[in-house]
Amino acid sequence: MWFKSWNQTKNNLPDQVAMDCLPRHIAIIMDGNGRWAQKRALPRSMGHRAGVEALRKIVKTCSKLGIEVLTVYAFSTENWSRPKDEVGILMKLLTEYLRKELEELHQNNVVIRAIGILNDLPQEAQHELEHAVERTKNNSGLVLNLALNYGGRSEIIDAVKKMSQDVLEGKQKIDDIDEKLFNEKLFTGGLPDPDLLIRTSGEMRLSNFLLWQLAYTEIMVVEEFWPDFGENSLIEAIKVYQKRDRRFGGIHTN
Ligand code: IPE
Ligand code: IPE
Numbered sequence: 001m002w003f004k005s006w007n008q009t010k011n012n013l014p015d016q017v018a019m020d021c022l023p024r025h026i027a028i029i030m031d032g033n034g035r036w037a038q039k040r041a042l043p044r045s046m047g048h049r050a051g052v053e054a055l056r057k058i059v060k061t062c063s064k065l066g067i068e069v070l071t072v073y074a075f076s077t078e079n080w081s082r083p084k085d086e087v088g089i090l091m092k093l094l095t096e097y098l099r100k101e102l103e104e105l106h107q108n109n110v111v112i113r114a115i116g117i118l119n120d121l122p123q124e125a126q127h128e129l130e131h132a133v134e135r136t137k138n139n140s141g142l143v144l145n146l147a148l149n150y151g152g153r154s155e156i157i158d159a160v161k162k163m164s165q166d167v168l169e170g171k172q173k174i175d176d177i178d179e180k181l182f183n184e185k186l187f188t189g190g191l192p193d194p195d196l197l198i199r200t201s202g203e204m205r206l207s208n209f210l211l212w213q214l215a216y217t218e219i220m221v222v223e224e225f226w227p228d229f230g231e232n233s234l235i236e237a238i239k240v241y242q243k244r245d246r247r248f249g250g251i252h253t254n
């Protein structure tokens with residue numbers, strides 16, 4: 001099968017983005033699929049389908065731009081409380097996405113990773129995910145980090161358990177525990193913290209996303225529903241990010 005290299009379309013990118021100060025890591029709360037569908041009198045499942053299309057485009061744009069990591073919130077630990085049918089559709093779409101997109105992602109050097117309590121996903125989804133992670137693990141391009149059955153609080157609890165186990169087994173001294181060590185125990189271990197968080201469809205909340213990692217992330221909430229969020233929306237968000245003054249608690253002395 002022949003796959004088009006995304007680099008061939010690189011020149012089509014708008015030039016207003018300063019390529020020397022791109023966010024290394026972009027995190028996205030892909031919200032608003034349901035409202036997008038509702039507005040069109042369509043079933044929510046169609047909104048989720050349209051959401052997958054939006055994801056495909058954004059992954060491609062991030063890859064072309066040379067972003068290092070893209071973390072997308074695809075399913076939260078709280079999303080299990082939705083009707084069974086909707087949960088089923090979301091899981092089916094995940095499996096389908098991985099199956100359909102894997103080769104193109106692989107050909108474009110994307111590394112697929114996942115964060116969350118993956119053991120509780122349906123067997124089929126777990127299987128596709130393991131296959132995708134394994135297939136792309138030696139790539140060196142964009143890291144596409146899928147947050148699946150993910151919750152920031154459960155991630156922190158999980159890290160505390162791992163730390164405690166190390167202490168119990170004598171591998172870790174309590175006094176040596178610091179932020180860096182703790183960071184490594186999180187699902188995101190090894191990845192830089194997000195520089196930019198985008199939430200679509202207007203909600204001003206984190207909904208349990210990356211609670212530890214977002215400590216100094218620039219936050220942007222856009223009104224568009226996720227299925228309407230395209231390449232230009234991402235470019236606009238990056239441009240706004242590039243105008244932000246990140247101080248990390250300090251002050252400018254010059
Ligand atoms: C985001 O869209 C997708 C998931 C949470 C899985 P929603 O399904 O939350 O859409 P709204 O917020 O109801 O519009
Ligand atoms: C956050 O959206 C989770 C994902 C996008 C996967 P939700 O729609 O679940 O969040 P709330 O319920 O509006 O806070």
Ligand code: MG
Pocket residue numbers: 031032033
């Ligand atoms: Mg929502």
